[in-house]
Amino acid sequence: MSERFISPVVKAVPPSGIRRFFDIAGTMKGAISLGVGEPDFVTPYHIRSAAIDSLLDGQTQYTANRGLLSLRKEIAGYQSIRFQTDYDPEKEIMVTVGASEGIDLALRMCVRPGDEVLVPDPGYVSYAPCVTLAGGVAVPLRTDMGHGFRLDADMLEKAITDKTRALIFPYPNNPTGVVMRRADLEKIIPVIMRHDLLVISDEIYGELTYEGARHVSIASFPGMKERTVLLNGFSKAFAMTGWRLGYACGPAPLIEQMNKIHQYAIMCAPRQSQVAAEEALRKGRENDYQDIETMRRSYDRRRRLMVDAFTQMGLDCAVPSGAFYCFPSVRSTGLDSETFCTRLLREHKVVCVPGTAFGDSGEGFIRCCYATSVEQMTEAFSRIRAFLDTL
């Protein structure tokens, strides 16, 4: 009966494609999950401890809308040390509730009714819905395995119309693990400039790259800063998903408008999370980001283990050089992603996420997370092998 109160725009947004798997797996005993999207480390103890101290110390008030200035200064320094970007902590950085809030803010800041926003497909689940909710039209940029799921200038050029306003640029990529190299960026930047697009660069996995493929921020290229909103956060690099803390960097006028939305909707990110994040960055600066490096190396080993396992099973698996996911193809089984994952879960109790949860181009692929213990992964592989044998 109350349905009439729901806006048709909201109603039209489809529920997340992973919800169903969540429901099935939730009722199942002994299921192994390769379906998670977060680190299997807990937040380093010194970071947790800093948050506890701040509570004991009575730091329980609002912070500035943009976040603690001391944290923003650390962010400016961190971004410059790790990603060669240059942002003014006073005017060009704001602290958000996860990079997720940053996506929403950036889109709401720039999208006019009917504007098109280009969204790489497959890509993170929230981009397209956020575009819709901001009153825009999400236009998928279909990438495929043949091109290593890379975005190229040609593809970009073809998708651009006179309504195109912005490009979401999510690299290193969830779910494909693709990292865009300097040379890749050099080719697409002229297209972005020629069509005067805003880039919303989601760099949340920026620290997690392997095989020497350092993440290069598109904002660090000449002329790009003024047309880029860079989003990052603490969830993946510092294992701080539950703290919900991220930040947005960009030209002062854009950040100012984003901050206006943030101010009315959120007020400020939780203070304890900000204190914890500041500790993470300060300590990182002092010890050469040891926390990150320890975790990154651990993911790297397990990445190799997973790629090796899928390859041995005969599933085509591009070697991911970023994030913590493998995105193997299950086309050789003749099953579509959804059926493969549903049967794998029901018959062999392994949770994977169908590629289609990340857009239509994900059909024929499954996302598997290697932020999972070696023991669990090894068991999951033998179950998947057993499943493949039944096909």
Added chain:
Amino acid sequence: MEQMKMDELKSEVLEILQQDCRYPLEKLSVMTGKPLETVAQAIDEMEEDGVILRYRPIVNWDKLHVNRVEAMIEVRVTPQRDMGFDAIAGRIYRFDEVKSVFLMSGSYDLLVLVEASTLKELALFVSEKLSTLDTVTGTATSFVLKRYKQDGVIFEGGQSDGRLVVSP
């Protein structure tokens, strides 16, 4: 393989083995991204050089209900001319009851970890064997009541996986 790369590989292998030393060579090779022979060579070298001394399980004896008492004994000694603390340390670590001996800075000289099946046996070891050594000038024995964490492993109440089964 050049020495620096080999040293890097060795510490990488050690890092993995310290998590679980039962991983087969094949797995170590995949995880490090190095050929099987190279990983095998790294381990061989470390075994020969005494970098890796032994592969042993970390045991929570309390769960087995066996009689076992442990104590940490702070020992003060008179160092000997030309030998320093090494000679007396050698006298102490040769006892089977003694599991570990460390030379310490601070208010005492040697920290001795001793294990026995009963309290009495352990007390006798201290009074009859340890204290009676010529250069030992004093001991202070503390019994271990509960083991919370050893060699980086938390014994009980460790971290459980609090993650959602599926998340985007």
